[in-house]
Amino acid sequence: MSTPQRDTSRHSTPDVAIVGAGAAGLAAARRLQKAGYTVQILEAAGRIGGRAWTDTSAFGVPVDMGCSWMSGANKNSLVKHARALGYQLINHTEAPSQLFVEGRPATDAEEEAFEAARAALDDTLKTAGRKGFDGPAADVLPKDLPFSGTAQSWLGPMDYGVDFKDLSPIDHWDQADDQPSYLVKEGYGSVVASLGTGLPVALNTTVKRIDWSGSDVQIDTDQGTLRARACLVTVSTGVLASGAITFVPEMPIRQQEALHGVPMGLLVKVPMLFDGAKLGLKDNAWVTYKVPEDMPARACFFIGWPCGHDYLFGNIGGDLGWELSRAGADETVDFALGELVGMVGSDARKHFRKGLMTDWATNPLTLGAYAVERPGHKGARKALGKSLGKKVFFAGEAVAGERAALANGAYDNGRKLAKKIIKTLG
Template identity: 50%
Template sequence: MTISSNRFTRRHVMSGLLALPAAPVLAQNLPANPDVVIIGAGAAGMSAARTLMAASKTVVVLESAARPGGRAFTESSTFGLPYDHGAAWISAASQNPFKQIAAENGFTLLDHASADSALFVGDRRASGAEIQQYNSAWAAMAAGMDGGSSSGQDLAASTVVPHGMAFGGTTHAWTGAMDYGVDMDQLSTGDWYRGTGASGSFLVAEGLGSVVATLADGVPIRLNTPATHIDWRGSGVRVQTPDGTISAKACIVTVSTGVLQAGKIGFSPTLPQTTQDAIGNLPMGLLVKVGLQFDDTRLGFNPNEWLAYDVDDTIATPACFFVTWPHGYNYMMGNIGGRFGWELSAQGPNAAIDFALGEVVKMVGSDARKAFIKGHMSDWAENPNTLGAYAAAKPGHADARDVLAAPFGNQVFFAGEAVGGSHMQLVSGAYMSGERVARTLLADVL
């Protein structure tokens, strides 16, 4: 009996040795008063910078972290293998620019669109009849979401999906907490409906973060340099940093809505109320990634499988679903999202690792604990540069993405995954939004 592979087919959670990040232009070579100052050296900021530079415009990119890439970050020190802390999939690959970028730069792509799945009920694999029930639960959930979305209302997903079905809790956990980073009562059907249906999904053996890092090549980036205030009174902008003020004709802000909501960047004058409301209606969802490294024991799982199990159909159900042995590496990548993800993040890495390992032990027994080497939890919840994983519109406010994306003047523009169109919450959406804003500036301002 085949398990349906429709989880993460529309979008995916955050995608040799690690490729070294491409070197940005050295600080002493940065223009003092560029045409455009860009805040954030993630995919959106670097895409915008490269588009503007291709048109012979000068830019400076301010990055508060010690590295470029934003929420796409690959490193090899944790497990001795490429390990993505954030974005890991080139999803919607038929429309995703990172598929071409990866191919042009010699990265190794693994087709993951039709990956196998393993489903457990307690300590055993699901029977053929149970797999059929699981597939039916997916179909019923999708039908409910489609019906709720096409009604023209923007509702909480929990109000339109069926409840009480066998394996309904598993499908809801996949869709809400582990895809959108919020539980079903916080998931907007409007957000769900507008997401891209483009086909194709790839994993990158060297890490998607390594692909994104190539965008930094030749881009003038000031690392460890947060923007603290944007003065857009009169003409142009003046962006304050701990190292001084940079003047430019315009500014592109690509930081997360979590950073904006926290007031880490001040604005003079204050932003229009419609923009402030849009930011407030796009709170950050959370997907916590928990890597579990084992010895050569494979615990009965195949490489690159989706691994899930039966959970209760309740809000904020404790659950951690996995990708097993990606690229044949000796770790499993767990995913924990929504309220439960925030709760475990607050408790710290040990709590998250213990929970994820405990779920594997429930499925396959004590051999998992014997083979376990070490674990790791992503820190997006506490990271001051993100304060979450990606923006999730509140039910009834999916249009907040359009409001935030719309220019309200010729000086301050917003880009990033929160305004990524049908690719919202994805690194591809961030890239596309940066390019789109840069082209608007070229056409209307510069």
């Protein structure tokens, strides 16, 4: 797939200025341009795509450092786009599962107990969420459930980016079904980046201040000032909460409170390149090992050889993810390799070539992986999505309703907000 060609011209007085060239910003820009409005996307990074990023330089093959599953594929707007452009989509819905217990492959009975634990946890959380329980998911765990810690590790830290104490059953209940799901051989990040073709994106342009006190909006960046009739902000809640962008006047208190109700969760990915040895692991397999039942588990579970590539990716989430991100890449890769050796044996060390750690935790343009509604903060996503004076609008994964935290959710939400802006501007 070729690199998308951006429009490098800059508009200093567009109809709409868009902060961020991730899935939401790109989707909104396409919709607005189609309707005849001038747009200018302002992107602080040196590339487009945001948290959708396929790296090809480290391993010489596509590695998704951010999103990799096209989830809820039957209703995922990006699937159609990817198909039209000829991307190879690998159905991951019925992917094999390989479970290890104390360094040996699990018995059939153990596999069944693990699957039962996953189903029981999901069911318990959804039931609690449906009944409106907004406390920590940790408070409604089924008692004496074998493999509970293992199932929790996938669902909490590695799926939502938080441990069960920080997960609200309501937020889980609110989310749409994530199956069927696909992996993209050329990378999901490159699908999202392809949305930028022909769009006016100013890279390496950091927005510092948004003044919405006048009849239009003034946007100050480190590369100069723009004036627009409306501004769409798509940065993560981590960036918003850090105060990197000053709003004048400030956001209303209710919205500031909402922001703190939707903090960033963290998933750290640890892509690990091998020399072609398969280590007994199957392509695209969910590779899991039994952890102690008490949480938080210090676990790194893997996806085996995604799309047949010669690398695995480790997943470390929640509190352990933040801790290891602070410790750095060497310690994190070491930890992941140790956990792999615990399953497949020391051969893994012989065949290992190199490993990486994604830095979403420390990257000032993300400050986490994706947003999660904290227990006790039902409604925060919605409150955060309110516009400021019908001039500054918010879009992105954090406010994407039943597809929150997802790339296609961000995309759909960007389009939705574009329509709202069109209606407002007339």
